[in-house]
Each structure stands twice: as structure tokens, then as C-alpha cells.
Amino acid sequence: MPESVTPGPADGPTIDELTAAYRSATRTPSDVVDEMLGRIADRGADGTWISVAERSELLLRAKQLEAHPDPSSLPLYGIPFGVKDSIDVAGVPTTVACPEYATVADRTAPVVQRLVDAGAIYVGKTNLDQFATGLNGTRSPYGVPRSVFGNGLISGGSSSGSALAVASGEVPFAVATDTAGSGRVPPALNGIVGLKPSRGLISTVGLVPACRSLDCISLMARSVPDIARVLDVVAAVDDRDPFTRPRVRENADPAKLRIGVPDIGELEFFGDEPMRDAHLAARSRIGRDFGRVVTAPFGPFLAAGELLYQGPWVAERLTEFGDFLAAHPDSVLPVIRTIMDSGAAYSAVDVFGAQHRLGQLQAQVRRLWQDMDVLVLPAIGTTFTVDQVLADPIATNTMLGHYTHFGNLLDLCGAVVPAGRTADGRPAALMVLGPALADDRVLAVAGALAGQPVEVPAAAVRAPDAATLVVVGHHLAGQPRSRDLLEHGGHVLTRTVTAPRYRLLRTGGTSPVPVLVTAPGGGAAIEVETWRLPAAALPDILARSSRSVCLGRVELADGSTEIGFVADTSALDDEDLTDITAFGGWRAYLAAQ
Numbered sequence: 001m002p003e004s005v006t007p008g009p010a011d012g013p014t015i016d017e018l019t020a021a022y023r024s025a026t027r028t029p030s031d032v033v034d035e036m037l038g039r040i041a042d043r044g045a046d047g048t049w050i051s052v053a054e055r056s057e058l059l060l061r062a063k064q065l066e067a068h069p070d071p072s073s074l075p076l077y078g079i080p081f082g083v084k085d086s087i088d089v090a091g092v093p094t095t096v097a098c099p100e101y102a103t104v105a106d107r108t109a110p111v112v113q114r115l116v117d118a119g120a121i122y123v124g125k126t127n128l129d130q131f132a133t134g135l136n137g138t139r140s141p142y143g144v145p146r147s148v149f150g151n152g153l154i155s156g157g158s159s160s161g162s163a164l165a166v167a168s169g170e171v172p173f174a175v176a177t178d179t180a181g182s183g184r185v186p187p188a189l190n191g192i193v194g195l196k197p198s199r200g201l202i203s204t205v206g207l208v209p210a211c212r213s214l215d216c217i218s219l220m221a222r223s224v225p226d227i228a229r230v231l232d233v234v235a236a237v238d239d240r241d242p243f244t245r246p247r248v249r250e251n252a253d254p255a256k257l258r259i260g261v262p263d264i265g266e267l268e269f270f271g272d273e274p275m276r277d278a279h280l281a282a283r284s285r286i287g288r289d290f291g292r293v294v295t296a297p298f299g300p301f302l303a304a305g306e307l308l309y310q311g312p313w314v315a316e317r318l319t320e321f322g323d324f325l326a327a328h329p330d331s332v333l334p335v336i337r338t339i340m341d342s343g344a345a346y347s348a349v350d351v352f353g354a355q356h357r358l359g360q361l362q363a364q365v366r367r368l369w370q371d372m373d374v375l376v377l378p379a380i381g382t383t384f385t386v387d388q389v390l391a392d393p394i395a396t397n398t399m400l401g402h403y404t405h406f407g408n409l410l411d412l413c414g415a416v417v418p419a420g421r422t423a424d425g426r427p428a429a430l431m432v433l434g435p436a437l438a439d440d441r442v443l444a445v446a447g448a449l450a451g452q453p454v455e456v457p458a459a460a461v462r463a464p465d466a467a468t469l470v471v472v473g474h475h476l477a478g479q480p481r482s483r484d485l486l487e488h489g490g491h492v493l494t495r496t497v498t499a500p501r502y503r504l505l506r507t508g509g510t511s512p513v514p515v516l517v518t519a520p521g522g523g524a525a526i527e528v529e530t531w532r533l534p535a536a537a538l539p540d541i542l543a544r545s546s547r548s549v550c551l552g553r554v555e556l557a558d559g560s561t562e563i564g565f566v567a568d569t570s571a572l573d574d575e576d577l578t579d580i581t582a583f584g585g586w587r588a589y590l591a592a593q
Contacts, residue, residue, distance in 0.1 A: 007150035007425065009191040012039075012169025015079050015226040022071065022078055029062035029078035029121065036080050036123065039170045047143030047155075048164040050085045050095060052124035061121050074119025075233055082165040082174040083112055085125035086132050087217075088206040096208050097130040097140040100331035101324055109206025111175060111217050111234050118233045123171055126161025130336045131321055132177060132210040134158050135185045135400040136389045139333055144386055147189050149427050152385040156186035156400070158210075159218065163190045166220050173221040173230050179210045180308055181404025183218025184416045188379035188429035193450070194416040195219045195227045195443070198436045199408060200245040202231075203238035211316040213243075214408040224417065224447040228454045231439070246534055248489040249466070250440040251456040252373075254448040257441065259286060260296030260372030267298075270399050272382035274422035279378045282419035282430055286376060289448070296372050300364040305405035309398070311354040313409075315343030335393045358409060365410050366486065367478045369435045374445050377403050379416045379429035403431060411436045411486075415446035437489035467535035468493065470554040470564025472504070472528045473514035473586040474546070484544050490533030497525040497585075499555040504585070506578040507571045513546045514586045515567035516554065525557060527585025528564070538563075548574075 013021070013032075021027040037055055040048075062078070071077045083089060086096045088105035089112055095102040108116070116122060129139040137160030138144050145160045147153035148167045155164055159176030163186030166174050176183050178196040187194030195218060202217040209215050217234070221227045235247045261283065269276040287293050307313065317340050318325070325332055325340055332340070381402050389396045407414055414433040422428055430449055434442040440456050447454035469490070474481040477492050498516070501523040506512050516526060533541075542551055548571035554564030571577070583589040 007148060009148055009167045009222070010169035012222065013172060014222050015076070015172045015229055016223070018079055018172065019077065029065045030059055032078060032080060033058045033062045033121065036170055039168065043168055043170070045143060046164070047127050047140070047145035048161045048168065048170070049082070050097070050125045050127050050142050050161070051092060053122065058121065058123065065119060065121070068119075071119070075229065076115060077119035078121065079119070079173070080121045080123045080171045081115060082123050082126045082162055082171050084128055084159050084162050084174070084176045086128060086177060086208045086210075087112060087175060089122060089125070092125060094208060095125075096132065097128050097142060098331060099141065100328055105206070107206065110203040110236075110238055111206070114234050114236065115175070115230070126159070126165050126174060126176075128160060129158035130333050131317070132158040132179065132182060132208075133317065133336050133339055135181050135397050135404070136384070136393070137186065138386055138389050138393070139336060141333070146386065147427070148191065149189070149425065151425070152387065153426065154189065154384055154386055154389055156189035158182040159186050159220070162220050163187055163192060163194075166190075166222060167192050173219065173226055176218045176220055177207065177210070178216045178218040179214050179408060181401045181407065183216065183220070184379055184404050184407075184414060184431060185400055187220050187416045188431075189383060189427055191418045191427050193221050193224050193227050193418075193446070195231065196407060196414045197231065197235065197439050198245070198413040199411060200241065200243040201235050201247055201437070201439065203236065203241045203244060205238055205240045209320050211313055212320070213316060214313065216408060224415070224443060224450050224452040224454055227415070228443050245437070245489060247439070248437040248491065248532070248534070249456055250438070250491075252441040252444045254445045255291055257290070257373040257445060258292045258294050258371065259290045259445065260294050260368075260375040261286065262296055262298035262377065267378065268381050268402055269378075270382045274424050275378075275380075275382050275426070275428060278420055278422045278428035282428060286449070294372050296368060296375055300361050300368070301406045301410065304358060304361045304365070304409045305401070307354055307358055308401075308405045308409060312343070312346035312351045313354070314339065315346045315351075318343045362410055363478075366435075366482065370477045370492070373434070374438070374442060375433045376445070376449075377431045377433065379403060379431040383426050407433065413437070413439045413442050415442050417446050417450040419449070435491065436486060438491060466532060467538060468562045469531045469533060469538070470528050470556070470562050471531060472516045472526060472565055475531075475565065476529055476586060479586075481545060484541050485531050485533055488533050488537035488541065490531045490537070493530040493532050495527070495529050497527055497557045499557055499559070500525045501555065502526050503579060503581045504583070505567065505571070506580045506589070507548050507574040507576065508546070509576040513548045513571075514580070514589070515548050515571050516565065517567045517572070524581050524584070526581070527587065528554070528556070530556075530562060
């Protein structure tokens with residue numbers, strides 16, 4: 001296929017533009033289907049699609065939508081989309097880019113079904129690196145897609161086809177996955193937007209897993225508001241997914257957030273000076289446009305990333321594909337077979353050792369989030385041509401994942417936005433990362449970086465299931481039980497103090513627990529934090545806590561009153577009870593020991 005005169009993303013409608021056209025009756029879903037099929041035909045067999053629905057099926061779906069009595073009730077009315085071919089659609093083969101592995105799905109994955117129920121039009125299955133193993137897009141028997149920036153550049157993977165379908169203007173959005181960066185590297189290499197949501201936010205039921213404990217459904221679109229709109233449709237608790245969890249809504253003002261950036265000396269561009277220059281130019285705009293930029297250590301993130309393919313997580317792929325690999329070795333591409341075979345070398349001791357090391361790094365990163373709200377990085381450190389990747393597939397793939405491998409291991413969410421071009425015309429991109437369930441915050445910053453503001457509806461933020469919790473000891477950020485709050489989607493709102501009417505007591509002997517008691521006549525202001533989290537999580541959080549505490553009302557220094565941890569009456573009978581009020585808080589007490 002000839003390259004375009006001006007390489008880069010092709011013109012194509014956004015979701016908002018199509019919605020406006022439908023409302024004004026200047027276009028119909030049938031018009032859009034015909035236009036879309038024309039674009040697909042014009043590009044030919046370029047490695048984007050593995051299968052496309054028949055024109056008759058697509059037009060039937062369009063006509064059904066046109067007959068709908070209330071199109072405004074369907075948030076994605078008439079919007080075409082593609083689906084990565086590791087996600088099931090009923091009646092369509094799921095190949096995972098391996099023809100011999102293909103099976104015809106009898107059920108549609110919940111993520112796809114929710115989109116269809118919202119009025120979207122399923123178009124077809126997009127190409128991928130075989131078994132979703134790779135970040136480069138060259139590992140498929142269904143063709144090797146190239147970046148829309150031309151010059152033989154790779155498309156990125158494993159969600160190569162999903163990115164190309166959007167960047168080429170064929171569909172406004174696509175569904176993909178992300179285990180090691182598959183939902184972030186391809187958007188970065190094709191000048192579009194990508195979102196890797198928090199793990200469990202979108203159901204992975206109906207997904208052929210790569211690494212089940214890390215896999216996420218990801219989204220790609222032409223704009224940040226489009227991504228946010230699709231996420232609103234597909235984010236939902238699914239009890240069939242063992243990693244499911246509810247979304248936490250947040251109407252974050254990017255101008256007030258603390259934007260973390262590593263020291264430039266910690267960043268790696270693999271000798272690619274034009275990419276380094278492009279990133280520095282984009283980074284300079286961060287310092288100009290955001291009021292609170294802080295330097296963030298990058299070492300713990302990188303150390304976690306090294307565990308992904310240099311540790312036992314590669315063995316998890318064998319739990320899904322090991323039997324097929326043993327029975328059909330010649331059906332698997334050699335580079336994929338080599339990667340999967342390496343998983344057999346790890347022992348149970350290796351698994352536990354790696355988990356312990358990861359736990360240490362997760363604790364370090366949790367502490368870093370106390371000083372920043374998001375972290376902004378390059379999405380990629382360099383680019384490669386298809387020939388360069390084929391000549392050295394492992395080393396180039398490792399470099400592509402330098403900034404993405406750690407994301408799911410550390411339970412982060414992240415978004416990628418275009419950040420201009422290098423001096424020689426290649427794409428540059430920024431990645432915004434946040435802690436688990438900070439998806440709204442990440443999208444807000446990504447939208448600000450892209451000049452595409454995103455606003456969370458006030459009704460969503462004021463959801464009745466949200467609660468504020470005051471914590472005083474083991475639940476403080478970085479303390480042992482803070483992980484209970486994080487697992488339930490909690491995040492720190494403020495670090496403050498109580499009204500001057502409390503005392504802090506130490507109970508528990510060799511396993512000390514701080515407890516808060518009211519002392520109206522002789523109290524002091526005690527350091528506390530307020531957290532925001534789903535109200536439904538409070539019973540489980542209390543059940544995991546020490547029996548020395550219960551939930552009660554806590555008055556803060558500003559006069560407000562919130563639910564918080566206070567002393568259970570049984571704690572006051574402890575013979576080892578010690579008054580530690582003079583330290584002013586649990587952290588200060590620990591520092592003095």
C-alpha cells in the first residue's frame with residue numbers, strides 16, 4: 001500500500017462529531033457504515049483487521065438503530081467500533097492471531113455487549129501479536145500492520161489492529177487489552193489516545209487471557225473525551241470477574257493536582273536524541289501549564305517492570321497456552337514459542353520470591369503517591385522499523401516496554417496522549433499514570449495535556465455510595481492497613497488534624513495499635529487523614545481492622561464531622577494502655593521510637 005503524502009493519523013469523525021451529526025439529521029448510521037466500509041476497502045489488506053462483519057449485517061444493525069424510538073437514550077448511538085481478536089463476540093471466531101487455536105465464541109464478552117446495548121455498531125476483529133505476546137505488532141500470521149506515520153515504522157502491539165483502525169479513521173474507537181503496555185504503546189506510535197484503566201474496572205470475562213492476574217481491557221479513541229465517554233459505558237462490576245471492583249468518581253481540577261515528573265537523568269531514550277528533544281519540549285509545557293510540578297523518584301517503577309519478563313510472570317502464560325503449545329508447537333510463531341518456553345524454567349520458590357520483591361516495590365510506590373497525584377512520563381523512549389524489530393525481536397520489544405511494563409504489576413491506571421513529533425517526523429507521546437481507581441484524575445490530566453478537557457458529571461461524583469473516612473493510625477497512607485483502603489478504591493483527600501478535644505492512646509502491647517478517644521476537658525489536635533471510598537466497603541474494612549477500634553464520629557479542626565476510626569470500649573481495659581497524645585500523631589510517635 002502506498003504511504004500517504006503527509007504521514008500521521010487520518011481524518012475521521014470523533015464520537016462527539018458523529019453524535020452531533022445524528023442529532024442534526026445530517027447523517028444516518030447507514031451513511032456512516034457505508035463510509036466506514038469504503039475506508040476499510042481503500043486501505044486494503046494492511047494487517048488491521050482479522051475479520052470484518054458483512055455489509056448486509058452492518059446495514060441491518062444500522063437500520064435497526066434508525067428505527068429506535070429514542071436514539072438519545074443510547075449514549076453510543078450509531079458509533080462503529082473494532083474489537084481486538086482476543087475478546088469474544090458470539091458467532092465470530094476468536095483466533096488470538098493463531099488460526100489453529102481459533103474457536104467460535106458462543107457468548108459475547110460483557111465489555112462488547114455493553115457497547116452494543118448502548119447503540120454502538122460492532123464492525124469486526126482487529127489484528128494483534130499472537131497470543132497477545134509482544135509490544136511491536138510484527139508477530140501475526142494475519143499480516144504486519146505499519147504505523148500511520150509511515151517510513152516502515154512498526155504499529156506497536158499487541159493491540160496493533162485496534163490502534164490502526166482508529167488512527168486510519170476507520171472507526172472512532174476500539175476495544176483492546178493491556179498486560180504489559182498493549183493498550184498504550186500502539187496509541188503512542190499512531191498519534192491517538194489510549195487508556196489502560198484500573199485492573200478490574202472493565203470486566204475481562206470473555207477475554208482469552210495473556211496473564212490473567214494482570215490483564216486489563218483497554219480503550220483507544222481519537223480524543224480524550226471520546227475515551228471518557230466509552231469508559232462511562234463499559235466500566236461496571238461483574239461478579240464473574242475475580243478482579244472486579246467498582247469505579248471511584250472524582251471531578252479533579254488538573255490545575256490543582258500535583259504533577260510528578262522524574263528527573264530527566266532517570267529517563268531513557270536509547271540514544272534517540274530527536275525523541276529526547278521532543279519529550280523535553282512537551283515536558284516544558286507541563287511546567288508552564290500546571291502549577292504544582294514535583295520531582296518523583298522513578299527507580300521503584302523501573303524495578304517492578306524488570307520483574308515482568310525477567311521473572312515468573314511469563315510462566316502464567318503457560319497456564320492458558322501450555323497444553324496447546326505442547327500439542328501444536330509448529331502452530332506458534334517461533335519468537336512466541338521461545339518466550340513461552342522460558343516460563344517453564346521458573347519454580348514455585350521463584351514465584352514467591354518475585355511476589356515478595358514486588359510487594360516491597362508496591363509499598364515504596366504507595367508512599368510516593370502521598371506526594372503526587374499523577375506521574376507523567378514518555379510513553380515510548382524510541383521507535384523502530386519493522387525490519388529492526390524482526391532483526392532483534394526481544395531487545396527491541398524490551399525497549400518498547402521500558403515505560404509500560406510496570407503498570408499492571410503496580411496496579412496503576414494510565415492514559416497516553418500525542419505530544420507532537422520528533423524533528424524527523426516520528427510520533428512522540430506522553431503517558432499519565434495514577435494509582436488504582438484514579439482513572440478520572442488521569443483522564444483529567446490527559447485531557448489538559450491534549451487540550452481536550454474532560455469533566456466528570458457532578459451527579460457521578462456525588463454518588464450516594466461514596467463516603468469520607470477519618471483514619472488515625474494503621475490506615476494512614478503508607479501504613480500496613482492502608483492497602484485495605486486502596487484495594488477498595490480509596491484515595492487520600494486531606495492530611496489534617498482533629499479538633500483539640502482528643503487523646504491518642506497506644507494499646508496492644510507487642511503489637512501496638514493507636515486509638516482515638518474523646519477528651520473534651522483536656523484533649524489535643526491529633527494528626528489524621530481523610531479518605532474517600534465506597535461506603536459499601538466500610539464493613540469489610542472494619543472487619544479487617546484491629547478489635548481495638550470501631551467506627552464513630554470524629555470532629556476535624558475545621559469544625560466538620562466525619563465517620564472515622566475511634567477506640568472500641570474494650571481497648572480501654574488494656575493493661576498496657578499508654579497515652580501518646582504528646583507526639584501529636586501516630587507517625588510522629590513511630591519516628592521517635
